Amino acid sequence: MLYGLSRSCWKMLLSLGILTGVSVCQTVTQASCSYSFFPTVFFTPPLSRYSVFFPSGINDFRTVVGGAFQTGFIRWKNGGFTFPKGTSSLSDRNDKGISIGYDGNNSPIILSGTSVTSVAVAIGAKTFTGPGVVVSRINDFGSIVAIGPSYFLPVC
Numbered sequence: 291m292l293y294g295l296s297r298s299c300w301k302m303l304l305s306l307g308i309l310t311g312v313s314v315c316q317t318v319t320q321a322s323c324s325y326s327f328f329p330t331v332f333f334t335p336p337l338s339r340y341s342v343f344f345p346s347g348i349n350d351f352r353t354v355v356g357g358a359f360q361t362g363f364i365r366w367k368n369g370g371f372t373f374p375k376g377t378s379s380l381s382d383r384n385d386k387g388i389s390i391g392y393d394g395n396n397s398p399i400i401l402s403g404t405s406v407t408s409v410a411v412a413i414g415a416k417t418f419t420g421p422g423v424v425v426s427r428i429n430d431f432g433s434i435v436a437i438g439p440s441y442f443l444p445v446c
Contacts, residue, residue, distance in 0.1 A: 326352070329343075330345070332358075342358065343357075343363060344358065346379070346381050347382035353365065355389050356379065356380060357380065361374075361377060362377030362391050362392075362401070374401055375406075377391050378391070382425075387402070387403075388400060389401040389402075390434055397409075398419070398424070398436065409425060409434065409436070411436055
């Protein structure tokens with residue numbers, strides 16, 4: 291007898307502990323994920339050719355951005371597309387509707403509505419802009435992760 295309990299009492303307590311543990315494990319719910327797809331190949335009648343969408347970013351509202359035939363695209367949750375002027379591709383989009391990407395010269399840009407603004411990165415006394423500055427992600431506060439000439443750069 292250990293601690294004043296008989297062997298059969300210990301077996302019963304151990305069994306109850308195992309059953310309790312099993313029932314706790316069974317109450318854990320499986321994560322639920324949903325996926326939606328859209329065709330990435332499309333035909334452009336004016337050009338009489340096929341082209342491809344290259345999605346590269348998505349926000350919490352399921353708005354997808356990317357590049358398609360030398361222009362950026364925005365694919366809305368409802369399936370509609372927008373091809374913003376002044377863009378060659380878009381990399382990411384935040385929940386406030388601001389996108390980052392590139393213009394026709396491969397210079398990094400910020401797209402807000404229909405307004406396109408160049409991105410410049412300052413490190414000390416040096417400012418970097420144009421091709422060679424790579425914009426990667428933008429958060430909901432507008433901070434951009436960029437890679438400059440041999441640097442990882444947070445941009446505001």
